[in-house]
Amino acid sequence: MAIITQNKTLLQEMQTLLRRQAYAYATEKTYLDWAGRFIRFHQLKNKQSLLENAEQKVEAYLTYLALEQSVAPSTQNQALNALVFLYTKVLQRPLEGVNAARSRKEPRIPVVLSKKEVAQVLSLIDGTVGLIVKLLYAGGLRISEAVRLRVQDIDFEFKQITVRDGKGKKDRVTPLANSLIIVLQTHLEKIKIIHNKDLKDGFGSVYLPYALAKKYSNADKAFNWQYVFPSRGIATDPRTDIKRRHHVDQSVINKAIKRAVKQCDIHKKVSAHAFRHSFATHLLQTGTDIRTIQALLGHSDLQTTMIYTHVLKQGGQGVVSPLDKL
Template identity: 50%
Template sequence: MVTTSTSEDAPKLLNLVRNKIRLKHYSIRTEQAYVDWIKRYILHFGKRHPSELGAEQVEQFLTYLAVEGKVAASTQNQAKSALIFLYKEVLGQLLPWLDDIEHAKTPKRLPVVLTKQEVQAVLGELNNTNHLIVSLLYGTGMRILEALRLRVKDIDFARKEILIRDGKGFKDRVTMLPTSLVQPLQAHLARVKALHEQDLAKGYGAVYMPQALAKKYPYAAIDWSWQYVFPSAKLSIDPRSVNESGQGVTRRHHVQDQAIQRAVRQAVVNAGITKPATPHTLRHSFATHLLEGGYDIRTVQELLGHSDVKTTMIYTHVLNRGGRGVSSPLDGL
């Protein structure tokens, strides 16, 4: 347990947070978000050490975010999760009040779904790698980061399957590889392999590996099968490898999801679609169109990786058949 309580210990505490997050194999996004919220929490109470604070201060901070900061319920809940992680996992304070703090109520909204014609229009506004990635999102139902984090070994062309590792909830699952994407993906990977060989020749080419795997397979980082399917166009310093002196390992990361977000947003505008569509909308469209095609909801649940079929049931409410498939009496006149 951390017992020091001076403001100078804040950087040391944040390093403990980062180390604990990496030990539990959380994503870099989660690490950045949690560290940011914990830092804001410490600054909000005049740089007092969190061990000196308790339930009252946590509630005050979350109330401040909602009332003064006017943040969304999901954002407030993320801040709460970061503070719970801090107290339980880092400070080792298994206090009952942590479980008594109520989650902000997130509004239940139906997902935005594109028609097949609208999906085709959006894809028509994209090209090259962006077109391939977005096609994969719609054709497989993957989340955007699931697609961008794919490794070469995760695609089985013979079986036309894609293995999605460490999806939401740290679960693996299998989805289909659309036949129409087999040839474009193979051509894309031929170019990626040439880029990887260039990196190796220049002394780079080692991709990021989860900590445990990096120790178990020390040479896997430079192996072709472990490379990202959609690598970034530029080399960059891996933030997880930066030491106290500010030095880190130069790697080729995967394409940033913000770039795909921007590309889809522009494609939607260019296609003249007024729906607030995002890359995640293609996942919703994938599920809805499968149900429209008569596929069993349990099959769709498995492809999406939902733990509970109730989560998948929401797509039965957005099928293109009017309100829950009921015909209006006006149409019967």
């Protein structure tokens, strides 16, 4: 049974607020999913039942996720963030002192490829997907940041890429590799041809966050706002029902990486994020300052970046095995 508030279900109200505050579509879907699961878990029937003993309800659900479902710490935190949004923003009832059993987050050393392994994998991925993977390694981009790049984010003169609205809603600048300049320029020429055809066919609009769409009229059809890596086809935007060309799907890139790693016979759990880890580690190897790497990666806490120093302590804390001294 849906919880009704002022002729709207609670989840519809939550969705409206998420869109008004320009949350990413993926975040919107995730938050709505967690809120729905929470309501079903407690079998809540109305708004009042949500408000009664709110902290205890949230604690019970998070404890259930940790102990019964054995979810990862990041998954539990994601659920908590969704419920905090639900109570604080939608119900306007801030949560206080939630003390649930938490999933344990074990310290993990990131998966890093050697320079030779990176070269092997990159040599087996061609086309647009290959270009995206090269950008992941060349600038330490997250896969979500790479697919969301806009044409205006690439500065060929200053040889840099601006990552806008990254994790934590922060902007940062990262280097553009010299070897990718001509390739990217050629790629953008092809994208412009596609965009001009879309305009001619009555399309050509691209998604812009609500505030930008309101501030800059017709910016959604300007080439500089288009995605650097648009999808092959035009689809209906689920938020606005407008038919437009979105960015390429991340799964296409992940599948290509997985195939290439298998072909290279590399026995590491390599994901798109491994190229970001490799970018940081290889910069450290060549003497780049740790705080510079922190800025390039967009880390708020230096301790997050320091994990790459552990990767360089090869052989376990940099110790040479006694076997090698026999």
